[in-house]
Amino acid sequence: MRKENMHQSVEVIYKKVDECPIVNSQFSFFQLVYVISGNGLLRINGNAISYQTGNLMLLTPNDYHTFDIHTTTEFLLVKLNSEFVKQYKSGSIDHIECLLHYATHLSGCILKRKEDEFLVKSISEALIHVVNNKDIYDEDLMIHYVNALIVIAARNIAKVKPSGIKESVDKRILEIINYIQANIYCPQKIKISVIAVQFDISETYLGSYFKNHCGETIQSFVSNYKIRLIEHRLSFSDMRINEIVEEFGFSDESHLNKFFKKHKDISLTGYRKAKVFPN
Template identity: 60%
Template sequence: MRTENIDQLVKVEYHQTTSCPLKDSQFSFFQIVYVISGKGFLKINNNIASFSKGSLILLTPNDHHYLEICENTELLLVKFSERYVKEYKWNSINSMECLLYGASFLSGCILQNKPDVVLVDSIITSLLHGLNNPDLYQQELTLHYVNALIVIAARNISKMRAENVTSNTDKRVIDIIDYIQGNIHDPSLLKISAISRKYGFSETYLGSYFKKQSGETIQQYILNYKMRLIEHRLLFSDMRVNEIVTEFGFSDESHLNKFFKKRHHVSLTEFKKMKGLKALV
């Protein structure tokens, strides 16, 4: 497998293809993939999801991914380096890089906020126009459009944060949430004792501080975030239940089913079947 790099901070490419332009490669940069037309399947890490016209996909550095294209497909690829994300002065967004890396736990289209669909369509149209009709200050305009796409991607990924966390929330809580999301697969690192040691809080103060800032206890946030990821695996991946058990550190399938049924009042299999039927309606 070859490694692909980019020689600039931001690069925009248009592809019309019947075969995967992202194949047998590992990338050292972020990519936003917008599907202008066509359809197929995205395999990313251990997940698989369908894509179609209007899908917005975020690929993070070192993800293992492959596009299986089912028909003639048009793609706009927006590539940007980790250095660009780190060095750009984002006005009100804490830990932009951590936010974007949250996409590695997802698969498929990240557009969850419906009003953003219109915005993204407009930005993509503008980027395509710039590619086809380069003009004075085109590079500056392109950077503005790319920044807007990055912020929209971050906003949609952040929907998986605690509901009451905003850009005005204390940065230490944002850091704690980023830590939780980054270590969600390792139960030992999610213990209150481990988190309190890392951030220099007493266990008692950490609990009250996190709840005051986010509106839910730290344990509730961990469980809710883990549940959303498991739901995503069931709906958008071909992972087996025993693979989900291993990924999230459950002792066995019975333990996972008990955890899941406590929230949804149905088994994992019943949940997947119910959601699948609703999608067909």
């Protein structure tokens, strides 16, 4: 696997390709990928997600991916050094790094607001103009457009946060959620007792603190997030059930099936068949 790093804060690249120039890459930085034209599949972390013209996708640090290009595709790539993201300042977005990590690649395109599609298209055209027409203060102008793109990405990603989470959520809640998402495949690490120790909070207080800020219990959040990921594996990957069992740390297929059926009222195979052969 090819590991790619970057040393500058921001890099904007335009590419028109018939096949992915780099196969199975892994990044150490955030990357926004806007599809100017074309369609195909984004294969990310073992899953396949379709992409098409107008999609905006977010690749987070340590993702590994490749593109299966079905028709000639024009990409605008906006690479963001992790240090740039950590230091990002905005009047209303305090914790942009935690927020960007909410992107879970469940739908590929992170745009949830229809009205933002025009804005992203316009900003992308402006960035391409800056890249192709060098002039004084280019870097300042590019950063201005990139910041606008970050804000649009952030407010769309916010749509997939826990539904009850407050707008003025405490930074530590974002860190707890980020920790859970990062360790969702390790059951031992997302036990209430372990999370409490990790964030130096008592188990009793952690439960009420999380529910007060997120509108659901921490156990419910963990289960719902895990279910969403499993749904995605069943819908968009060719992973076998036993592979999903191993990935999420279940004891066996029966254990996973019981967990899934409790939340979705359908078996794993039933769910997959319904997605492959819808009525």
